[in-house]
Amino acid sequence: MAAARSSVVDLADLRARKGADITGQIFLGLLLISVALAFAMVGAVFWDVLVEAWDIISTRLWDFVRSPSSSDPAKAGVAQGIRGSLLIAGIVMLTFPIGIAGAIYLEEYADDTWATRLIQVTVRNLAGVPSIVYGLLGLAVFVQGLRGLTGGSSVVAAGITLAVLVLPVVVITSAEAVRAVPGSMREGAYGLGATQWEVIRSQVIPAAMPGILTGTVLAIARALGEAAPLLVIGAAGFYTTGNNDFLEQLQGAFTALPMNIANFSRLPAQTWRGHAAAASVVLLAMVFMINLVAIIARARITKKLGR
């Protein structure tokens, strides 16, 4: 099909016609609308949560953060949830070395065999498995199987389950960071007579540190926000610690901030909506604080490395 072509006689014919590109304007308009919609979503979430939470934030924020759960709306707070979330984050962090070491094995040690590729594919797919499926694993293995160690539906079982959940994320992001370290750095160290482990310890890990840090922070943020696995494991909505000491509390009933939010949201009475929103504000504040710490730490490490 021969399309009609405009003939080019002199330079003026090559000039773009003014105001002719209506399709382009419409397309750009549509793109801007979608960007505006995405912004509106972010804005609406924060705006709505803040508006709903305002009653509690403006009157009893400190009290809300410090009070345990209660059936009285005026007294109920999320202290137990914050405590549970902090403990879970701590347990999750304990397993980061395994993830980072796994990434180093995949990138630095493993030969490119079918077994290595199998591990890589498995890890990538584990990262996409819905979080509630990890809850099933936690329920069968850590709650029922290892009851002697975890004490059943406890914060320890929840922490280990979430650690397993974020392990693939840690492995993938750390592996990317390790892969990005230029080979010349390794060769320089080998040339000075370093062993493979010395090369990894003194060159690869420090150079990959900013990337690894970003990955681990994403992992903590994810672990802090997950509720579905905790639901399956059996996080409590309401419990009392009594006079249990710290170790007994680790193995006893527990809850976490996202569980608080879910429970408040599902209560039929409208009075609890504000509690859910205020708990969301606390959770968001925690997640963003962790992100902030990571940004600062990243900047410091990058500066120290002189890059």
Add this chain to the structure above:
Amino acid sequence: MGVVTTPALSRRATAAALEPLVFILIAIGIGLLEYFVAGPFTDFGPSNFWLAFVVMAAWNGWEYAAATTATGSFTGQHIALADGSPAPVLTIVVRQLARFGVLYGLPVLVLDFNAVIAAAIWAAVGLLIWRTPDRRAPWDLLADTLVVDGFGDAIEVVELPTIESAADLRLDETRARGNRRAARAMFAAGLASVVVSALIIWNIFTQAAKFVSDSEFEWGILTERGWFPRGGEFDLSTLFVGTLWVTGIAMLVAGPVGLGVAFYLSEYASPRVRRVVKPLIETLASIPSVVIGLFAISFIAPTVLSRIFDDIGIFSILAAGIGVGVLTVPIVASISEDAMRAVPMELREASYGLGGRKVTTALRVVFPAALSGISAAAIVGVSRAVGETMVVFIAAGGNGIFNTDPVQPGQTITAAMASLGAGTDQVAGSGLAFQSLYFLGAVLFVMTMVLNVISDAIVRRFRQVY
């Protein structure tokens, strides 16, 4: 008096000004730890400052013990006599005691930590240091010491091994052993991921097999209308319809918006605009899904949807689907944007060279070239939407009644699992209902695994093209 000039005076002044701040932060940190982790709820008060006081004492002792060595303290500085030579231990002890006494002993020990007086003391000391020549602090004047960057004669000499024959180049056994051990440890860590996935698969499928092989089970119960596990009704189609609706609605929201954002960021936005817009949209990804669930019932349903549909309640599949869509936007946007940015510049330039407009280039050149990556983004989005639990659990108001109307409450696979799981204590012994949880898990696992494998294959293929 021989004066040794210190080039890092301003750095030292900053460090000194920050120290009381560190002290207060430590006190607050101890308070928070005590409060949230260590158990009994106590009040924040003088006891926290006492503990911080002990921490600061340890810090001061360590810092200035280090300051007498060749390498210097944390800030890389040394305590010298006024003439620049290393100070004797006794002088340092006197200086440190004076310093600690003024900065912490006075406000904490003598005045039982009165915050206002403490701040006044710190401000006064700071002013004094600022006004004194060489920025010497009162305790430096007392002990006649000076903080310097380094002692000229205190460089440690390291003996390097001499190499006389090839044998000297051989690795010594300790280092070789360390190397082997590290390799084994790394391998074990790599193995852990395989073990975990094997555990998940084995655990879910053995339990699911128990469900299918149970004496009460027959395949017919999977197709009766309604999902009421405790009543013995296990109709999968009820859950599939809900899941399809939620996923479809989510992709209707996330597909266009995510793709539009990706087009804008990759083809139109200047680097400066991109630096602002991208993190803002990625903020969506860091919002926990419970919060989006709350957003669905407190904003999407009552404020937006009730204006459009007359008979819609707080809980509906539609509200849940839009909520899931909000969560999926950043995933679709970031993967498609990566795909579009991977399209080589030459293709765009060729299009411009032929007189192609920007919109033609974006839609007829970049889009087809990035199509595989964009479809991978869509598949990952679907997989995420299928597996999303909390938004649906909170906002869809799940009951197990068979329902194809999206403005009514409904149930998805994940939400059904969450409802079952929320009562695990009750379900634990009761046979089929408990095992149906694992049966659904197996179904979900297979679905998302297939989606992930497909998208993974597509992404790897499109990576090899350029």
